[in-house]
Amino acid sequence: MFGGLVAVNQIDFLVEPSRIVSIIGPNGAGKTTLFNVFTGLYAPDSGSVTFKGRSLVGLRPDEITAAGVCRTFQNIRLFSNMTAIENVLVGMHTRVTLAAWDVLARGSRFRLAEESLWRRAGELLTVVGLRTKANEVARHLPYGDQRRLEIARALGAAPSLLLLDEPTAGMTRGEAGALMALLRRLIAEFDITVLLIEHNMRVVMEISDGVIVLDHGEKIAEGPPAEVRQHPRVIEAYLGRRSHA
Known part of the structure; x- marks a missing residue:
């Protein structure tokens, strides 16, 4: 919570090992905030974050990295x-x-x-x-x-879980395709799990084993890409169909 604003609220999901799961949603949906909670940059007011049976809440970012969770950021650092x-x-x-x-x-x-x-x-x-x-x-x-x-x-850092925040932002179609191939290779060769924030829907649909959709800090849909794509609340969140009905 930031000054009375709830950034993420009652979000609950499980990521299976050796899979690529994408987190999508409109700008301001809470995606990067969620990553910041996972990696110890923000402390949740309530709830838990568990990785391999170990709670990550209260750990420093470097301790979370040592536990096997690493990330990249929206802006290159x-x-x-x-x-x-x-x-x-x-x-x-x-x-x-x-x-x-x-x-x-x-x-x-x-x-x-x-x-x-x-x-x-x-x-x-x-x-x-x-x-x-x-x-x-x-x-x-x-x-x-x-x-x-x-x-x-x-x-x-030899992670088991890799968090990528908009890795294809600013890339050409060819560069994005090459990055998708790289991520598949990482899954196969390093046996890691990838949690991905991405706005490029072509990338999301082609590479994801599962998709989680956030809107206004809440999870509104979760499932296989093709299923999520047709979900009424997802269509509403992206296109505002209800407001135009």
Whole structure:
């Protein structure tokens, strides 16, 4: 609740593992707010958020990341002056388990860990199609590549659940299609679950195993894409049919 405004209200749903579920709804429906609750940026006034049997409510964002939940944002949030591979390395911070002494001494354990992280970062850039651009500064990358780099950075934390906030925003049709192919590959190769906020209905209908529709902070529909598409309340929310009846 923000100053008396209820941003999300009594939203209840379950996401099955290794699936892509899209959250859609008009602007202001509460989609990004929901992601912010999931990732610890906002604390819910009531209710629960459970991941793999563990409550996420009250955990810090970094603790939620360490638990296996990672996200990207509507607006690209890369470290613009760092290279692509350095951005991925930043995302891998939760995997560093060295003691402070090992880091300070920079002994063999430190060198082995560092080599392993750099190697894995390169592998993740390969997955998203950016291996040849590993040493390019992030701000110089094309827009579509920056979106892919954000996903690679999120994968650096080895998540089980990946939250993507409008990943195809600003992309061409071809770029959006390539991103859909990448998400399918991630499901197959990494055995992760994807929760997706998306306004591109072509993307939603083609890639989603399930769709959840929000309007004014409440869930108004949930189900397979084809079913949700025909739901009267969804049509009303997007087209305002009732007001024109």
